[in-house]
Amino acid sequence: MAVEAIPQTKKKITFAKKQRIQEAIWGYLFITPNFLVILFFTFIPVFFALYMSLTDWNILSDPNFIGLENYEKIFSDPLAKETFLNTFYFAVVSVPINVFLTLLLAVLLNQKIKGITFFRTAYYLPVISASVAVSLMFMWILANNGLLNQILGGMGIEPVRWLTDPKIALNSVIGVTIWKGLGLNMIIFLAALQDIPKELLEAAAIDGANAVQKFFKITIPLLSPVIFFVTITGVIGSFQSFDLVYNMTRGGPGHSTTVIGFYIWRQAFDYLHMGYGAALAFIVFAAILVLTILQWVLRKFWVYSEE
Template structure:
């Protein structure tokens, strides 16, 4: 028997053996799936399943007091389209979100630029501006409720300057503005820290080279700083937009949606319909609407990133 024949027989026997199921690639894949299984289980239980149940409940009419649970199909969605309050609610939501996002991001970026300077005392001011983020939301809102009353601290300070302040939480315009300002002051420190970290990552050599070429401060900011920190701007804008559409405690404590519907944003209107008026099916329908709005705005920002975010084109 030649060496070639012997090699052929060994190859045939090896091919005839059953291949083990737990090969190295399969074991590696199993380890990977086990690693992500807690996160996957959490996503299914606390994200996908609740979303599915909300859609299911939006097709029902659930009367908790009467103990009835009746399938109504698209009746709740027809009610949504015919709701006379929906136009004002969506307008209040849009105004609140737009004001909050623009004011928060602008103020956070300005503060980050100022605190990025190598001056004495910047550490103190960084702590000062970030500390409201750590304060309890309800406690923060209750304090501001007292400050913004007719005879509160804000009007007291204005009175010292000879200015008579309005009842901030009872005016159609001032109520919405007050809630926006309270929310901005509470959370601007978080975006400020993110912008500050991004600014400190911008190479100093780029600014020095541009300055030697005669570029002014505004040109360097627009052509160097903004493109370099644009990924952080995208992140903070998505976080702030989503957060602005989920504000509830501030509205509930400060204005209860009033006066009229001027501060009744979609989340608070959802709460009223579902838990005050016991229209749980209609509340679930409003939840579906809120989810679609958040998803659409997030996807829009993610799609637009290729047009202005550095390294994404």
């Protein structure tokens, strides 16, 4: 009996082992196609970009290793400084307005209002629309004799050169960016609002809290992780903005709408300064990384915990 039992368990073990190996083979097989894409078009390119940022490569001639020269150049490049300032302005203006408006819209839509489907659809339309078509639509609206100036003219206001006045153009691009993005954050806020337990708000009402108190003492603290998240992603989005700038202003007039996303493209693919472009991109990457880490570290302190 005992003699028989030993080979049987051995057999069981080898069977289980064989099954495990088989499962592992299936596993590797299944991830391979996707993994190859990630490996060749995301993982390796990051390190490759880092290397390129240390060279003077311009496509036409072979790259020379020049150490940190590109990074030093960023600090002495007046256009880079202007670009970073524009990008900073872009983020500081667009993100708070976006967060405020989308939160307001979500709260309004969360009331029991008739025609909610119509409103939602209206706010989603710009989100699904391609940025080139949106650029075209707004170039016409913001043209010197466009819709906006004609409406303002009807109210006796002088026409504004929305896209050709260097003091105003960046604000116009920011405005279109906000217009296009409202529906996206609105839906994120709306989903978060609907997750707030009704009992909590009812209990507060029984305790005599009015709508304003309920909003600031319950809704806002419960939404704080989402507010934080939307803010960070908004800043990251500002750092990468390109399509609207390219199509509406090409970074002009002057360099007034040249933000970092556009400047990197211009350096790398217009002037073929691949190395310098890669260095600029890495500075932005570092900034985004710091923001993302900050998001995780800081949320523990001032964001209301879900637990």
